[in-house]
Amino acid sequence: MSAEPAVEVTDLVVHHGTTAALRGVSLQVLPGEVLALLGPSGSGKSTLLHAVAGFLEPTSGVVRLGGRTVSGAGRPVPPERRDLAVVFQNYALWPHLTALDTVAYPARRRGESRAQARAEGRALLGRLHVAHLADRRPAELSGGEQQRVGLARALARRPAVYLFDEPTAHLDTHVRGVFLEELASRRRESGAAAVYATHDAEEALGLADRVALLDAGRLVQVGTPEQVYAQPVDAFAARLTGPASVIDAPDGSGELLVRLGWARLGGPLEGKVRGSWFRGPHTDHLVDTPLGELLIRESGGACRPVGERIRWTLLHGWSLPGHDGRG
DSSP, rough: OOOSSSSEEEEEEEEEEEEEEEEEEEEOTTTEEEEEOOOTTTTSHHHHHHHHHSSOOEEEEEETTTTEEEEEESSSOOOSSSOOOEEETTTTOOOOOHHHHHHHHHHHHOOOOHHHHHHHHHHHHEEEEEEEEHHTGGSOOHHHHHHHHHHHHHHHHHOEEEEEEEEETOOOOHHHHHHHHHHHHHHHOOOOOOEEEEHHHHHHHHHSSSSEETOOOOOOOEEHHHHHHHSSSHHHHHHTSSSSSEEEOOSSEEEEEEESSSSEEEEEEEEEEEEEESSSEEEEEEEEEEEEEEEEEEEEEEOOOOTTTEEEEEEOOOOOOTTTSOO
């Protein structure tokens, strides 16, 4: 395996007109690693992917792929000469090719026979449940069907790096799971890296080896899924990675982040129910406490009436940076 990072961006700055879309972002992605880019709309996720792919030239900074400088040296390497497979939100399918020919194209470029390439393409379309659409062109496909064809084409590539921009946004839960399994399998086989942009915290945490949190073009935090979830650098990072409450610490030491599951009903502390929602396997209770508003998840359970006085226990808390100690 190469000692060089599969992707390396250093002090990357990108402007759209007078607006800074990226503000000095530096990141590395190792061979075989999945890095998820997690952030709200406008945070810079797509801009970063476009800069790595070569679809836009950074204002300043450097992009390297496998140790090779592809942007920032004054002579950018064009996208087709970067060892990448790219899936963006607009699908970008060739209008004159059928779904099968689209997916078979990467194998044909590698020198495989037409029969081999089409067999592999048909198998991938089948995995994503669109084999019956093999002979249709993009104009004859729905948006979700086009997306699955685009994903199959990316999987048919054998690049050093995959770039994905919210690739499962229009897929149902089952097909999404199949695609993620297939992506993981192909990455294990090839050792390819992946940069995966999403606004879905659950997807990012479940898929990635590391997660990079972005806000307004700046890198907020980078860490393992466990780190960014359990030890966020601030309240913004905390809420980006899942439901969270911020309350005063019982000992008065500062503010505590409390995730669902870090507090339970019953115990020494007092509160009053402000809202209650039955979710099937669990029930969420919004509780007004002397320490602040707190969301408590109860396994099973039932909705409690608004205004009911309850007691609760704090099991764990994370002291947000700038405050001393932990709960």
